[in-house]
Amino acid sequence: MIWDLVIIGGGPVGSYAGYLSAKNNIKTLILEEHDKIGEPIHCLGKLSVHAFEEFHLPKETIVNNLKGGYFFSPSGEYLKLKKDSSDSFILDRILFDKIIAEKAEKSGCSYSFNSKAIGVNHYENHSTLIVEEKGKTKYINTKVILVAEGAKRQFLRKIGLKIRPYLVSLQYEISGLNPLDRECVEVYLGSTYSQGFFLWISPFKNIAKLGVAVNPSYNPKVFLDNFIRNKLKERSEKIYIEKAYGGIIPIFGPYEEFIPPNILIVGDAAGYNKSTTGGGIYFGLKGAEIAVNQIKKYLEDYNKAYLSDYPKLTHRSFGKELTFTKVARKFLNSLCDDDFNLIWSVLKENDKIVKTMEKYGDTAYQTSIIKIFPNLITSKSFVKLLPLIKTLIKSLL
Incomplete structure (x- = not known):
């Protein structure tokens, strides 16, 4: 046959x-x-609304709607970006x-x-x-x-x-923690949280998923356990790991x-x-x-x-x-913690940029972020970012 x-x-x-x-x-x-x-499960299960608009997919598998996220700099400053409608779903x-x-x-x-x-x-x-x-x-x-x-x-x-290039990820399903907003993910950037990627918290049914991805030479469990010990204990004293699983992410x-x-x-x-x-x-x-x-x-x-x-x-x-x-990942990986803190300070000074990101941001079609550049380069604080231009150019090569 x-x-x-x-x-x-x-x-x-x-x-x-x-x-x-x-x-x-x-x-x-x-x-x-x-x-x-x-089974076995490996990933967060986040999927763009575009997928459900374009393909015949089972909507009964949606457990959370997401409209945006809290994005934390290494210093602890955050930007909250939230759309009026759902951008993606947790499945x-x-x-x-x-x-x-x-x-x-x-x-x-x-x-x-x-x-x-x-x-x-x-x-x-x-x-x-x-x-x-x-x-x-x-x-x-x-x-x-x-x-x-x-x-x-x-x-x-x-x-x-x-x-081919890949990252190693680990994810905990945890109880005892309330996400900051059940319609938002939390993203933590900087060397304390990850090497080569970021750490995240996502709502999942009535609990949360805490995960991280790192370069293969690092142990993701170290970052998650440190985060629970040093950060999450401030939000809850009774955090329980219900399940743990991992995988690799191609990049x-x-x-x-x-x-x-x-x-x-x-x-x-x-x-x-x-x-x-x-x-x-x-x-x-x-x-x-x-x-x-x-x-x-x-x-x-x-x-x-x-x-x-x-x-x-x-x-x-x-x-x-x-x-x-x-290109964006190469650029992000070349930044140090001080660079991230600088970018956050500039963005927080420019409400127009944040509003543009909320309006046009799309987790599937991320080229939409280009729409912020007219407001960014005309802002008074843009001069602070000029030292990063060289880093950006290197990422394009």
Whole structure:
């Protein structure tokens, strides 16, 4: 038997691709390395409102609406940015993943659990995946392969691709702490809170999620435990860690998206994560839609240009957003704590800038932040930021 499409990975992006492909009468199999969908959980589960506007996603998985955030400088100063309407949602990720997988199965997509792709051989008219399933090796024939295996890129590394930049994250679900605003996340920037990223608190149902991501040479647990001991004890004496889980976050993407003759890569595996915030589901879903559309065209006449054009189409759709967040992350990583404190002092002196950020800010399309620059460069305090221009230019190179 030869499948039209085998998808490696049954996360939300892989399952959504399976749903779309099955709806288009593409004979599809999803290989999932775990024994169930949605577990183990790795991320916060924050997803832009745009995703629910553009895709058929289960709204019953939304547990919190978010309209903005408190952004803390190293010195403890904060900016509160809050929109009038929801910007994003916090999801029950286990339920979210399961419902999308159920939709894929109902549309005709098949799943193989406890199945890990470890290699591939290419032939003239198809490819054969080498798969480990419950300790046994089996061979699966397919016309096209879509890699949606997530940030670890295990299959991709097996076939010779390089390790790409990533962060290590850890998250606690905690009780006993009231978020400052249940419609806002809290973001803490500076070397005390993280090395290479930031620390966050997010409402989650009737509790909170406390998380951090750091460069791989650091231990995220140290930062979280220090934060609880030195900061959160001021807000609550009875904080309980109900659950802990972690993962890795790709940054500085996109990475490889097409490997000849017939492998497309999507989602975290392709580095479709915003380097500023780590979020990747929305662009992963957009990539899945583009990939399935190109695969459908390819299966009609076997013109491989449809597959090789995939990276061009994703770049046209959301590439500039990934590039912008890559530059922004390089810039942020080059700043010291005093630089962050300086930026906060300038922003707090300019109410127009803050209002513009609240009005136009968009966690999915972060190029919207450019709208603040006319007010910023014409403000009296802009001269204080001139020493940082050199740092910004270096980030563009």
